[in-house]
Amino acid sequence: MENIDRILAAYGITPASVHTITSRLSKVQTHQAAFALKRSSLHPERLDRWLMVVQGKHNFYREGVPPVYQTLQENFYVVDEGEVYYLMPWLERHRTDEPDHPYEMLFSTLGKIHASSSKRYPIDYEAYALAIRKQKEKLQQDREELLGLVERFESQTYMGVVPLLVCTHYKDLEHVSAMLDKWYDHYDADLKEDPEMEHSVLHGNLRPSHVQEGSTLHLLNWEKTKLGNPSLDLAAYYKEEWRFADSNVTSPPYYLHSYEEYRQMKKNEESLLMLHLLHPGRYLKQIRQYVNAPQKANTPAVVQELTQTHRQLTQALQVQSYFQDLRNQENQEDEEA
Template sequence: MESIQRVMNAYSIYPANITQITDRLFRIQDGQGDYALKRSLMTHETAVSFENTYHLASSRNLDAVLPVYLTHNRKLHVEMDGHIYYLTPWVQTDEHRGRKDHIKGIYRHLGDIHARTKRKKDLAQEDAWKRFDTYRDYCQSTHRELTSFIGQFEKKRYMSPVELLVCTHFKELEAACHIGSKRTEQLVDSAKKDGTWSWSLCHGNLRMSHTLQTAADPFFINWENSRFDNAVSDLTGLYSRETLYHNHPGSWFIELFGSYMQRNRLSETELHLLVIHMLDPSHYMKLVKQYTGKADKGRMMDYIPPLQRYYRRVLFGLEFSQHIEQEFETISFQEDD
């Protein structure tokens, strides 16, 4: 704890009690205040983005960004023994507030952050079209590959648990490939009409554990990976991490999505992009290819849990796509005749 004491000296704080919460998080109490000290993974390069984030949060009054204390030399972090530390208030979370209310608060304040920091620039169209054409071709080739695997599995008299699971998932994976391909075409059409692209301050590593649920409004913590990007990147990061497990709050993410749209209305192009990300079958297909490519299949449990997790993500994407169609009339998906 000697290094922690030296770090706190830079803030002119003299701890009466230091409690290690995780490998990188310490609770500091000095009899007058309660603080959270983080030993970050930042480098000198990423620390610059971190500093810029807090300067921007201050200038734009982004109250949901948990503030960072300044050292007595008015710096936002401290370097000590090869690590970069920063200090924030210790926030007491409200365990009695419902998870649904917390998600609604996350949407509202995340939308505010994205809207207040939004910039627009012309879209570099030629490069963008090539990338999306490539992804559309990927969806179509993935569907063919998956169909081929299903054909191989069904020829067997006895399928393994993995093969049976993939066959069970086939209908939804097929739909994800088909809708992903069509959404890509629609995205290109809408982007060509618009011709601009939005950039906002993004958290860069958004997950429920990087938000603090208080009696009033939530705080967003751990801005170590912050950057300017399209707002969709924060939403897809949050959904991708939180929808993998059986108890995920996916239905609430979908039901409450309007709370985000009220604060930062996404364009038709952005809505297409958000759905495309959530329907992406690449992680699922990587596992199927690993399984089929090995003579020794190894343990079934090396494949079944992750396949189930990525399947849950695809299911979320299908449900989210349907919700977008129903709630936002600017977007529609028409099946081929």
């Protein structure tokens, strides 16, 4: 960032030193404090939503977001050579996505953020039902494609490491697909019974490396913030957590009790969460990339990616079983009543 001095001048800051951390992040040290200067990837259409978050507009729960400093002209960002820059306090944080932070605080903070900006709206059930039917058809096509690939791998005289791994995973992937098909039916029934959805301001890219713990927990990197159902944020975080063998979010109720202290999930949101968690799209994409160019594949990297995605999907199977048991118990209680 050759233009750092010019950008910092807009804040009235003269740096003592500047350290480049990544192509988009610099650590600015003065004699009094340390700052993080970020070259943003914000698109113009996302700028207003990002400003809503950093300014705490519309009752948005601002405590979970680290402060963004204003310039001398009271702007929250600087445009230099066509790019957006903003300045924050320097926060030491994890450089990897391997999990290690207080989960109760994380899910409570996320519940507060989603609740503060939540709005309900009616849906067109018939349009949703049609989309669900199309997704079920696509799922069946994907199941047939995966079975065809496994049969192709098994017919080989010598099976390589990646094909052998895929064949080993196949039974679990088929179970995942069967459960996903069932949760599409649940989602359809839930929407028919309650044709309303909720939208909140979402982080949009929630993962362990974007969680900064301390006396106050902060969620970093709001540049992909968007409006949507809160299940998207929850699913994104769980999926990243479960890629690692040492995840601490593997037992019921998966810290959702901390989340629901501040925002109760509707049944159609629970089923939507299951759809996000059980979807095998990432696994299928990884296999297709390998099959299209096996000679160019980095075998250890492919094995690691498939293993992590498989781990995430098998954990999703446990979660859906927990939610299915809750539904069965509720149905039994209704029948007895």
